[in-house]
Amino acid sequence: MHGGLTWADSWLAWCSHQCCENDGWHDKLSWVVRAPDRKLARGEKRIYSRVRRVLWDYEPLRASHAEIFIDVEDTRVRLRGRVRTSPQKLIADVLVRRMDDVSSVTNELIADPEVVRAVADALAQDERTAPYVIRVDVRHGIVILRGEVPSEAVQQTAIEISAAVPTVHSVRNQLTIGGEPRAAVALSRPSARADEPNPVAASEVRA
Known part of the structure; x- marks a missing residue:
């Protein structure tokens, strides 16, 4: 600690005040942070360059080839x-x-685990795909579906459901056809009031 600042504070201050005049550095950064969508004013350019540098110096972003847009x-x-x-x-x-x-x-960044959860929820909530174990992997918004389904119809349904999730960039199908068809799942809907029993759930208990 120097002068009341932690090492992290000093590091952040250094990152924030570095200029971005090195052409080689700009070349390396171009694949991590995309160019602005509009012409920036002088002060906005200064902030934009500093934000780029701070994000570039965060090694996990650089190593994972994250794609980031900065609007100022x-x-x-x-x-x-x-x-x-x-x-x-x-x-x-x-x-x-x-x-x-x-x-x-x-912060409107989308993390891959958010996409995994959204796609998995969508597949689990559709009675046509809910009976099957479908593995969802995501990299930079690209969804990869793996697992075994009984027919091309179920396979296509899983692809369409995944592609309809707003945070999905695209879908790659690695599902295989095989296994036994299973009955559609009767998905119970929440009761209009929390203190009222769900009719479907109640009938299942009595059975």
């Missing part, structure tokens, strides 16, 4: 794109939020 409006920053893990999303937010010249951060 005045001193407000919005992060968009995809990262591999939820901690990467959180840490990217913290790194930018701690910069002195950034007034606010809107």
Whole structure:
């Protein structure tokens, strides 16, 4: 600790105040952080360059080939794109939020585990795919479906359900055809009131 600052504070301050004039550095960074969508004012360019540098210096983002878009409006920053893990999303937010010249951060980054959960929930909530064990893997928004289903119809349904999830970029099918067909799952719907028993669930208990 130096002068009341932790090592992390000193490191963040150093990252935030480095200039970005090195052409070789820009070349390396281009695959991690995409170019801005519009022409930036001088002050916005300065913030944009500093945010790029801070994110570039966070090695897990660099190593995972994350794709990030930085929007700067005045001193407000919005992060968009995809990262591999939820901690990467959180840490990217913290790194930018701690910069002195950034007034606010809107974090719209999508972490792959969020996509996994969304797709798995969608498959589990559809009676046509719920009976089957379908493994969902995601990398940068690209969904890979694995497992065994009994027919091409179920396979195609699983692909369509996954592709319809808003956070999905695309779907790769590695499902195999085989196994026994299973009866559709009767998915019970929540009761209109929490204190009322669900009719479907109640009938199943009595049976």
